[in-house]
């Protein structure tokens with residue numbers, strides 16, 4: 415476990431390493447950010463966002479919360495999506511869950527978790543939507559793993575429901591939305607290969623916010 419004071423020593427070493435290979439590393443970043451990616455992931459400390467993607471500072475705009483949820487009444491995540499799409503003009507939005515997610519596991523416990531109840535209720539909603547598929551999985555661990563994947567899928571759908579994403583895609587053909595799952599046991603990133611175009615069209619039957627009605631064709 416790293417001691418508190420070591421953090422600042424680590425920071426000095428990190429600055430030295432960064433400037434050793436690129437003298438203007440910090441000057442360049444201080445001017446502006448132009449990330450192509452918005453990453454929405456779980457707050458879990460075992461998922462080091464930039465590291466698993468091999469991306470450096472300035473390359474990914476990040477939002478994290480318990481169990482990587484995209485809730486339409488959460489001003490925080492909605493502001494992040496809006497800013498990333500309309501101002502940063504990111505090309506890709508990733509929702510990344512992970513196996514062994516404590517949030518997903520907690521959501522399925524028959525227990526009162528206080529403040530976490532309304533937050534984790536979103537995951538129970540995902541379970542309800544996919545109850546038949548999930549209940550058919552005998553092995554409990556496999557069922558949780560599948561719930562992690564389905565949760566990512568449904569949060570991608572929530573991203574696609576936003577006006578910012580629909581309007582930007584209509585005008586610019588970006589961003590596209592991707593669902594990933596990170597495996598804590600071996601470090602692997604799995605692309606769930608969500609068919610963005612198909613989901614977008616399905617969603618817009620009911621959630622069209624483009625004001626154009628063009629995407630239904």
Ligand SMILES: [Zn+2]
Pocket residue numbers: 456457458480481482512514515516517518
């Ligand atoms: Zn998690």
